[in-house]
Amino acid sequence: MEKPLTASLRQYEVFVAIAETLHFGQAAAHLGVAQPALTQQLKHLETAFDGALLFDRNRRRVTLTEFGRALLPEARALLQQARRVEAVAEAARTGQRGRIELAYVGSASYAGILGRLLRELRAGAAGVNLILRELDMDLQIAEIVAGRLDAGFVRLPLSGVPETLLTRTVHTEDILLAVPPDHRLARVPSVAMATLREENFIFSHLGPDMGFAACAYQLCADAGFAPRVAHRAPQFTAIVNFVSAGLGVAFVPTSAARMKDAGVSFLPIKDAKVQSRIGLAYLRDPSNPVLRRLLDTIEPES
Amino acid sequence: MEKPLTASLRQYEVFVAIAETLHFGQAAAHLGVAQPALTQQLKHLETAFDGALLFDRNRRRVTLTEFGRALLPEARALLQQARRVEAVAEAARTGQRGRIELAYVGSASYAGILGRLLRELRAGAAGVNLILRELDMDLQIAEIVAGRLDAGFVRLPLSGVPETLLTRTVHTEDILLAVPPDHRLARVPSVAMATLREENFIFSHLGPDMGFAACAYQLCADAGFAPRVAHRAPQFTAIVNFVSAGLGVAFVPTSAARMKDAGVSFLPIKDAKVQSRIGLAYLRDPSNPVLRRLLDTIEPES
DNA sequence: GTCCAGTGATCTGTCTTGCTTATCACCCGG
């Protein structure tokens, strides 16, 4: 057990104020209190130091003693640190400083949204310690619910998640149809959903009610058919590879169309009524101020 | 006017104690208070930060919030600085830290006493800022009385100085007689005062009642004669030079006999009853703790 | 489910602290 501290911040504050003006009355005005308070506080401080005087008070002139002179820089440093703590507290409270742990699904990294958002997050908040990692959607949800992850970027929608898990859309993009080089649609400028009824589709592994797959199924449902799923693959890179190999066609988000892979064509869909949305998933009433600040930089939607 | 500090050291102390144990009861025991006090103080601290919580208290487990985690290192630094201030205060109070301004007469530097005393002063007190300069005795006294000098090494005795000026002997040495090479006494091993009645003497500038000159006059008076002063010189180096030139003989302290100058002989005086003393002169009840500490290292004499 | 041990929050009364106002004591310049 360390020995208890014997003097208070207030006492050092008084000491430094008097040392700066060498005048009790002016120092009192500066601190916004009456003069007797200073006499008392200073006396308390001196008592804390075994009665060693900090000032020579000659009734007419106040001067620092050698003891006071030795103490002054340390006392100043203490006050400065005290102010610093409060400044840091303010920054931490408003999320301009602190730590946040985020994750993102692989396909979110194509969209360029990550860089933009995180740049915004750090704008004027250099003290933010950001831990970012790629993680699949289902694992993200588990980590967030368990409190081990602050938030994650996922493909919406979610389903079967606790009510306390909220999402907010941060990016929306069109869905394209990826077709192999030798496919009958490879050269057309765009395609209508109705013409795809008989195609073999490559879908992601995720179930039909979550993420990008849910949008893809919705597209087909809107067109009045259920897609024939010929293959499944975990990521869009794999899906596009499969398409390139001629195993079928696939829906992909616009951002995934950057991979001009072995002659795969990416066709706009004329009558698509749904888009793919990337959202940030997080627990309701987040306590992490950095996360709150991040949410504030996003328009409050969904 | 800086904005006032909103939180006290005590509150940070409580915060850090709880953060270290993550247990209110144990932290309270550690601080030597009852548990409710911690709840209160912590709440006050949180209120000071706009109500932002520092801990999640789940009744069963106490964990730092992200806000608390961000604040903890700064709060620790603050407490460390507070402890440092008190340590510095203790060191300054006991004279192990601080500033002291000393002076010495030229002849004190021969005696080697300066180095020894000041080495003792700095032993275990590396924080002492020592300002040292050579200064004539009369100027030293003026500076000390005016409060511009803490203390000075002079040749005793003093006279005609304020009662508040005290001295303490730090070194005592025999007085020798310096004689020119071609003097009738140049070859004798020692000399008796009675044989010097008719000599021409070289004395220092200072009056007959202060410093080394007072001792020299006393020697002669003890032998029953008043010295015939042929010349005066300000320092012992000059006096020995005069002796070397054959202008007369002179009394010098042993330490000044180091200058084996052009064949001057330094003879012990058989029946000398006085010695020359170097003393530290200072104002009574010194407020400078470093000076007090210096005085403590000297046996309280004179 | 029921109970129990553990733990933080709350309540209350007491003592301490910090501040204010009023006044005193002292120094110094005219």
Added chain:
DNA sequence: CCGGGTGATAAGCAAGACAGATCACTGGAC
């Protein structure tokens, strides 16, 4: 010698800190 300026002192009051007792909630044992 007197008056302005300044720090110290005194008294009173409001706020704060703390102890002790108690409450309220959690989570594990069975």
